[in-house]
Amino acid sequence: MRNIKHCSCSSMEQLHHDIVERILERLPAKSLGRFKSVSRRWESTIESRYFQKRQLICGGDDPQVLLVYLSCDVAAPPNIQPVVSDEAQVTAVKISPTESENCTFVSQTSCDGLVCVYSFYDSGLVANPTTGWSRCFPPSRLQQLIHGLQENFFELAYRFPLLGFGKDSLRDAYKPVFLYNSCELGLDNVTTCEVFDFSANSWRYVVPASPHRIIPCREPLYFDGSLHWFTEGQDETKVLSFHLHSEAFQLISNAPLPFPGRVHPEDIALCSLSNRLCVSLKTDLLRLIWSFDPRNNNNNNNNDKTWVKLYIIDLNTTSFWFGSTHTLALSALSLSPTTNKFLLYDREYNEHKQHLVLHDPATKSYDLLLSAKSIGLPLSYVQSLISI
Template sequence: MESLLHDVVENILERLSVKSLLRFKAVSKQWNSTIESRYFQEKQLKHRQQSGDPDVLMVSVCPYDVRNPTIESLRTLQLGSSSTVKIPTPWEKENIWYLVSHSSCDGLVCLYHPHKSGYVVNPTTRWYRPLPLCGFQKLMNDLGDGYNKLGHKFFRLGFGKDKFTGTYKPVWLYNSLEIGLENATTCEVFDFSTNVWRYVTPAAPYRVFAYPEPVYLDGSLYWFTECEEPKVLSFDLHTETFQVVSKAPFDNVDPYNIFMCNLDNRLCVSEMKWPNQVIWSFNSGNKTWDKLCSIVLDVMFDSTKICAVSPLALFDGKKKKKSKLMFCGQFNLYRISLLCFFKI
C-alpha cells in the first residue's frame, strides 16, 4: 500500500514546476531520491513539454559600439506574459557577454565566448557547469589579432545529447585549412567525465558555413556545408560520425540569409529572399523538403537592417495543431533583436 501511495505522490509531483520540486526535496529522503532520479526528471520534463507553450530564454549580448555596458546574463519570458524574470548568475559580475548555442536540450543551454570559458546552465534550477577552453579558443587567443587577418571566421558551438547514454556533448566544428591544420575541418567534443575537450577523427568531410547556428535534433547535430549547392550535414552524438543527410532546398546562398532550426521536433531550414523568408521542413521518410510557411518581412522590417530571421518555436498549447510561429529578427545597424509572432 505504501508503494501505491508513493506512485500516486509521484504522479502529482511530476505535474509541479521545478521551483516547487526543489522545495519538496526536503520533505523526505524518498521524495528527494525520486526527484533526483533521471527517470522522474525525464517524466516531469515530458509532461511540462506537453502541457503548454515553451518559455523563452533571453541571453544578453554586448553590442560592440556600446561602452561599459551593464549586462544581465539571463532572463526568462513566459509566453502570454509581458513580464520577464531575471536569473542571477555568479559570472554576471564579470560583465562579459556570452553567445548561446541555438539548441537547448532537456532544459539545459550552453553559453560560450570566443576567448573565455563557457557554461552549461539549467536556468530553472540555477545549476551550471563551467567549460574549459578548447583547442579552437586557445588557438584564437594565441594568434590574437592575427586570427582575423587570416580571414578565418568564428564558428558557432553546437550542444546536444547522446540519446542512448544520456550524455550531454558540446561540439565545436570548424574549418581548418586557413589556420594551418591539415584537414578541411576539425571537430572537438567536450567530455564531462574527464573535463577535457578531445578531437574526433575523421572530422566532417565538407567545410561548413560559420554563421548559421548548428542545430540539435534527436541525438544528432546539423550544419550547412560550405558548397555552391549547400548540403545538410549531421553528426551522430552516439557514434560520433558525420554523414550528409540531404541537399538543402536552395543554392548559391549568402550564409547570412539562411537558417536552420528545430521546430516541434522537425528539422527545418529557411532562406531569406527579400521581402520573403521561406521555411522548409525535412521529411525523413522520403528525404524531401516540405514547405512549411513563408514570412512576409517588409511589413515589419527594413531590408537594409536585417539578416535572415531566426525561427524559434511553434506553439499554441490550447490547440492540437500548433499554428503560431515565434521568430527573432535582428537589426544589423543597431544589433537589436525583436521577438515576433506569425500565424501559419
C-alpha cells in the same frame, strides 16, 4: 498542484511512496524545488536522476521562449523572470557565465532545460535557469590555439565557429561540440571536430571529422539526436549532420537545398518548427521556410527525402517592425506542438533594436510581443530539474 499544497503531510504519508512519485513527476519543475523541504525522502526522490528524467517526460510543459541575457555579476545565479504572460510563454533569464567578460555567445538550442554559454577564449558554462544549477567546462583546443595566436589570429580573417550543444540520448550524455574549418589554421584535415566529455572533464577529437567544409557564421542546430550545419560549397549548399551517439557525419540528403545557386550565408538559417528540421532563405520580399520531407516521416533513408516548402513570410508586412532590409536571417522559434504558430526574431544593427513577433500562418497575422534595444537571445526552452 493546488491539491498537493493544501493536503496535510499525514495524508500524503499514508500513500505508498511509489504513488507519491507518480504524482510528483507530473508537476512543474519550478514547484518541485519547493517540495524538497517536505521530507528527506522527497528531497532524495526529487534529486535522483531517474525521477528528473521521468518528470521531464511526464510533467514537462509545452516549450517556452527563454530570453537569455549575459551578466558579468558572477555572484548572481541564473534566474528567470516572466516578461509577457500570453500564449507565447516568454520568460527572461540572466546568466553569469564565468569570471571573464568574454562570454558573449549562447548556443542556439537549449536541451532538456539546459543552456550552454561560451566565449572566444575562456571556459564555457552549462546552466539550468529553473534550478539555478550550473557547471563550467574548460576552453577547447581551438580556443587555446586562437588565444595563443593573439593578434595574429585576426590577420587570418578566420570566422570563429559557433558551438553546438545537444544530447546523446542512448548514453544520456550532453555534449558541447566545436566543428571548424581547418586549413586556415594550418591543420591538414578539411574540418576538425572537438567534443567535450563531462564524465572525463576534457575535450577530445572526433576522427574522422567531416570531409565537408561548413559555413562557420551560421548557428548549428540540435534536432532529433544530431547537430546540423550548412556546408560551404562553390555551387550548392547542403545540410551536414553529426549524430551525437555514433559521432558520425553525413549529408542528410543527396538532393540540394532549394536555394537558387549560391546564397549569402547571412540570408539562410536552420530551425525546428512543428517538430521538423527546417531551413529558411531570405529574398528581397519574402522569407521562405522549407521542411525536410514531412510527408515521408516513416522513410528512414534520408537520401530519398526532399525539401518541401512549408511557410512563406511576407517581409513587406514584417518590415513595419523589422525595417525594410534585414541584415540577418530571421530566426524562427517553435511553440506548442498543438499549434502552428511560431515566433520570429530579428536584430536591426543600424537601429540597434531587437524584435520578437508572433506569427500565425493560418491567419497570416503578425503580433509584436517585444521590441527593445536588447531583449536577450531567444531560445526554445522547457523547464526541468536536469543537471550534469
